[in-house]
Each structure stands twice: as C-alpha cells, then as structure tokens.
Amino acid sequence: MLTMSVGNQTTVTAEPPSEAGREAIKLEGAEVIYGRGKKMTQALAPTHLKVEQGEFVALVGPSGCGKSTILKLVSDLLAPSSGHVHLGGREVGAKRVGVGMAFQNPTMLPWLSVRDNVMLPLKIVPPFRSRYRQARKGEFRERAEALLEKVGLKGFGDKQPWQLSGGMLQRASLCRALIHDPELLLLDEPFGALDQFTREELWGILQNLWLESKPTVLLVTHDLREAAYLGTRICVMSPRPGKIIDDQKVHLPRPRTIPMTYEQDFVQLTQQLRELITHTRPDAA
Amino acid sequence: MELVDKLRQKLAAALLILGFFVAWEVICLVFGVPEIVLPRPSQVMETLIARFPQLLPHVMQTLSTTLTGFVMGVTAGLVLGAIVGSSKVAYDTAYPLLVGFSSIPKVAVVPIFVLWFGSGTVPAVLTSFIICIFPVVVNVATGLATTEPELEDVLKSLGAKKREILWNVGIPRAMPYFFASLKVAITLAFVGTVLAETIASNRGIGNVMMIATSSFDVPLVFSGLFLLAMLGVTLYLVFSLIERKVTGWAMRKSELPAA
Numbered sequence: 001m002l003t004m005s006v007g008n009q010t011t012v013t014a015e016p017p018s019e020a021g022r023e024a025i026k027l028e029g030a031e032v033i034y035g036r037g038k039k040m041t042q043a044l045a046p047t048h049l050k051v052e053q054g055e056f057v058a059l060v061g062p063s064g065c066g067k068s069t070i071l072k073l074v075s076d077l078l079a080p081s082s083g084h085v086h087l088g089g090r091e092v093g094a095k096r097v098g099v100g101m102a103f104q105n106p107t108m109l110p111w112l113s114v115r116d117n118v119m120l121p122l123k124i125v126p127p128f129r130s131r132y133r134q135a136r137k138g139e140f141r142e143r144a145e146a147l148l149e150k151v152g153l154k155g156f157g158d159k160q161p162w163q164l165s166g167g168m169l170q171r172a173s174l175c176r177a178l179i180h181d182p183e184l185l186l187l188d189e190p191f192g193a194l195d196q197f198t199r200e201e202l203w204g205i206l207q208n209l210w211l212e213s214k215p216t217v218l219l220v221t222h223d224l225r226e227a228a229y230l231g232t233r234i235c236v237m238s239p240r241p242g243k244i245i246d247d248q249k250v251h252l253p254r255p256r257t258i259p260m261t262y263e264q265d266f267v268q269l270t271q272q273l274r275e276l277i278t279h280t281r282p283d284a285a
Numbered sequence: 286m287e288l289v290d291k292l293r294q295k296l297a298a299a300l301l302i303l304g305f306f307v308a309w310e311v312i313c314l315v316f317g318v319p320e321i322v323l324p325r326p327s328q329v330m331e332t333l334i335a336r337f338p339q340l341l342p343h344v345m346q347t348l349s350t351t352l353t354g355f356v357m358g359v360t361a362g363l364v365l366g367a368i369v370g371s372s373k374v375a376y377d378t379a380y381p382l383l384v385g386f387s388s389i390p391k392v393a394v395v396p397i398f399v400l401w402f403g404s405g406t407v408p409a410v411l412t413s414f415i416i417c418i419f420p421v422v423v424n425v426a427t428g429l430a431t432t433e434p435e436l437e438d439v440l441k442s443l444g445a446k447k448r449e450i451l452w453n454v455g456i457p458r459a460m461p462y463f464f465a466s467l468k469v470a471i472t473l474a475f476v477g478t479v480l481a482e483t484i485a486s487n488r489g490i491g492n493v494m495m496i497a498t499s500s501f502d503v504p505l506v507f508s509g510l511f512l513l514a515m516l517g518v519t520l521y522l523v524f525s526l527i528e529r530k531v532t533g534w535a536m537r538k539s540e541l542p543a544a
Contacts, residue, residue, distance in 0.1 A: 101442040107433075107436055109453075111534040120443075
C-alpha cells in the first residue's frame with residue numbers, strides 16, 4: 001500500500017481537457033516539523049501534491065495526520081520547514097492569490113453583524129479594498145445579501161453572530177470564504193461540527209456554488225462520504241507523520257445527490273477509502 | 286416584559302439608595318448622634334445647598350484636575366497596553382515591573398511630586414495620572430494578548446498585514462477590556478486627585494474637606510464626600526453609556542437566539 005506513495009500523481013490524464021493544464025497548487029517535498037531537539041515532532045512528512053485549476057480535491061485521513069497542516073501551508077499561515085509550496089506557479093506569498101478559507105469553527109468576529117462578517121474579505125483583499133468605503137452600503141452589501149440568500153440565510157444579515165446556530169454560522173462562513181470570488185477555496189473540515197442533515201444540505205449548497213464558478217478547492221475532511229460526494233479527486237493521508245498514500249479521481253456524475261451516496265459505486269468508493277485508512281494505522285504499518 | 290424587568294431593577298436600586306439615607310437619618314435621630322460625630326443627611330444637604338456657591342469653584346478644580354490626569358493616564362495606558370499586549374515576550378517581560386509600580390501606595394508618591402513640582406495642581410494631576418495608568422495597561426494588554434488566534438487566522442488567510450489585523454481584530458477585541466478599565470480608572474482618578482489635594486494643595490474638594498475637618502465643620506466634610514460621590518457616579522455612568530454603545534456585542538445575556 002505504501003509503495004504507491006508520494007508524488008506519483010502528476011499524470012494529467014485525458015480527464016477534462018478544458019481545465020487540464022494550469023496548476024493551482026504545488027507542494028514539492030513540503031515538510032513541517034514542530035519544536036526542536038527531543039521535543040521535535042514531524043507533523044507532515046515531505047509531501048508532493050499537484051492540484052490543477054478547477055479541481056475539487058478532498059484530503060482525507062485519520063485525525064492528526066497533517067491534513068490541516070497542508071491547508072495552513074497553502075494559505076500561508078505556516079511556512080514549511082523544508083520543501084516548497086507554490087500557488088499559481090509562484091512561491092506562496094510571492095504573489096497575491098485570491099484565497100477564501102473556511103475553518104472548522106465558523107470564527108465570525110463577534111462585534112460585526114453577519115453581513116459585515118461576510119463582507120470582511122472585501123475590506124482586505126484587492127481590488128475590492130480600494131472601493132470598500134464607497135461600495136459598502138451598495139454594491140458589496142447586495143453581493144453579500146445575494147450570497148446569504150444562496151445558502152439559505154436570507155434576512156439574517158443584520159443579526160449578530162451569536163444569534164445564529166452552528167449550522168447557520170457555518171453557512172455564513174462559506175459566504176465569507178466565497179464573497180471575493182477566490183481562485184482558491186480552502187475548507188478545513190467546515191462541516192465537521194454539524195449534524196448529519198445540516199451537513200448533507202450544505203454539501204449540496206457547496207456543490208452548487210462550486211459548479212457555478214469552478215474555483216480550485218482543497219477540502220480537508222475526515223468524512224469519507226463527504227469526500228466522495230464533493231471531490232473530483234480524493235487524496236488519502238497516512239497517520240502522523242502524514243503523507244499522501246493514495247490519490248484517485250472520482251468519476252461519479254454531477255450534480256451528485258444524497259440518494260446517490262447510497263448507490264453501489266459510491267458505497268464501494270467510500271469502503272475502499274476506509275480500507276486504505278484503516279490499513280495504514282500505526283499498528284498495521 | 287423585558288422593559289418591566291428593567292424598570293423593576295432600576296426601582297430597586299433607587300429604593301436601596303433612598304433607604305440607606307433614610308436609615309442613616311433615623312438612626313442618628315433615634316440614638317441622638319451629635320452633628321460633630323455624624324451629621325444627618327438632611328443637615329448635609331442643608332450645608333451643601335447653603336455653601337454651594339463657595340464650593341462650586343472647588344468642584345470645578347477637582348473635576349478638571351481629575352479629568353486631566355485621567356485623560357493623560359488613559360492615553361499613556363492605552364499606548365503601553367498596546368505595546369505590552371502585542372507580544373508574549375513583551376507581556377512577560379513588562380508585567381513584573383508594572384505590578385511593582387502599581388503596588389506602591391500612591392500616598393507615598395504625593396510628597397515626591399510636591400518636592401519636584403511644588404504644591405498645587407500639578408501633583409494632583411500627576412497622582413490621578415499615575416493611579417489610573419495601571420488598570421488601563423493591564424486590561425488593554427490582556428485584551429490584546431488573549432485574542433483568539435483563530436480570529437487572526439481569518440485575516441491572515443486573506444493576506445492581511447499586521448496593522449490590518451490589529452485594526453480589525455485586536456482593537457475591537459480589546460475594547461470591552463478597555464472600557465472595563467475606564468470605569469475603574471475614573472473612580473481611581475478621583476481618589477488620586479483628592480489625596481493630593483488633601484496633602485498638598487490650597488484648592489479643590491480635598492483641600493476644603495481638610496480645612497473643614499480641622500475646624501470641626503463636620504457637615505461640610507460630609508458635603509464634600511457627597512459631592513465626590515456624585516462626581517464619581519456621573520462619570521462612571523458616562524463611560525458605561527459609551528461602553529454599551531461601543532461594546533454591546535460583548536454584553537449579550539439571556540436573550541433568546543433568533544428563530
């Protein structure tokens with residue numbers, strides 16, 4: 001199992017010819033080590049990963065395997081201890097790439113209304129930031145409202161974050177990640193803390209949003225059904241120190257639906273993923 | 286429903302204050318407490334009204350001294366707090382010194398100020414200044430230092446610069462702490478001013494009370510105390526009001542979540 005590891009996923013197969021080509025994310029032997037000396041822990045083994053523009057990549061693996069670490073590398077919240085991380089062909093941080101990120105916790109700023117939270121990226125990210133003052137009450141506001149409506153939060157813009165439930169906050173958090181039309185969407189277990197029904201509903205919403213503008217997405221999750229439902233490609237990671245041990249495309253048709261998740265193809269896929277993960281437990285390796 | 290509850294609470298607070306003064310009046314009357322020991326509230330009010338024209342300039346003196354020291358203290362506290370709270374290292378390094386400074390009894394500092402600047406307004410301003418720095422520094426620093434890294438990550442992932450993060454996350458996050466400290470600081474500032482006026486000044490309510498004490502004009506002493514209490518409460522209320530406007534988000538209580 002381990003032999004099919006790292007770095008053999010370069011193949012630009014004959015998949016969708018329209019989007020093949022431009023690479024959005026490239027990790028070259030990126031490694032992350034926390035601490036020094038005896039306390040040193042390797043959070044992420046040298047990892048290779050290429051993601052093309054418009055792909056929806058789901059990263060799955062046991063908890064603590066470094067899935068989130070990869071996201072932190074890509075979002076420039078963390079620098080690799082060795083190796084390189086490229087975004088759009090350049091070293092991360094060298095060029096401003098429109099990145100939208102949603103976290104496991106909704107992390108709304110409690111002093112802003114839901115709408116202002118959603119509009120936050122427009123205040124920070126160019127080219128919107130220069131127009132923020134003028135467009136705050138008009139164009140940007142409408143943009144936020146339109147997004148909120150799409151995720152089922154119409155009329156909640158004026159509420160304070162604490163007035164919303166966890167599921168609602170996570171919807172708002174998705175809006176915030178998307179409002180500035182990012183080329184790259186990074187999702188760190190955004191639905192991890194939600195109940196099954198809300199989660200499945202949000203899969204559908206996220207799928208629709210993705211189909212609309214096709215940003216590149218990197219989704220970290222430990223939910224195999226979620227990965228298979230949403231991903232065009234699934235990367236499986238081994239336990240700590242994590243590395244990618246399997247990388248495959250998902251050939252299920254779009255738009256996918258919840259009933260599909262109970263069909264044989266789908267079930268087979270998730271079972272195969274489960275197999276992969278359980279086989280690479282530390283005791284089995 | 287909510288309004289009724291609020292009114293009831295206000296009423297209870299007012300009744301408690303009223304009850305306090307009534308009890309005081311009654312106890313003095315029943316036990317025949319002489320005026321020179323403890324004047325009755327009615328006597329204090331009488332004196333206050335009769336002497337008000339003479340007292341007014343002193344009130345203004347104390348008020349302006351306090352506010353000057355307070356504004357200076359808060360400004361300095363805010364800057365220091367921002368520096369101390371900006372990094373873990375700064376926080377750990379500066380904290381012992383700050384605690385040391387704040388432990389010095391401020392009475393002990395007044396003579397030093399008098400030595401340096403002579404008696405009068407300056408030592409009073411400086412005393413109230415120095416007395417209200419500490420709570421502001423500690424609170425602002427704590428507010429900044431305890432900002433959730435997750436909230437900062439939201440901005441960082443968007444490529445925000447340090448300044449933008451401070452402006453959009455750090456400062457709003459520290460505001461409730463800042464206002465809490467303002468309410469403490471304003472009452473402390475009065476303590477500082479009156480202390481300095483009592484020791485070394487010839488103006489201000491502290492000084493009036495000092496002179497009244499030495500001439501056994503006890504009702505006047507109490508009038509001074511009453512005026513100070515009123516000033517303190519007024520300024521406290523002003524800051525509470527601003528606080529509620531600015532940091533209402535941190536004050537939610539048992540309100541029901543929206544359906």
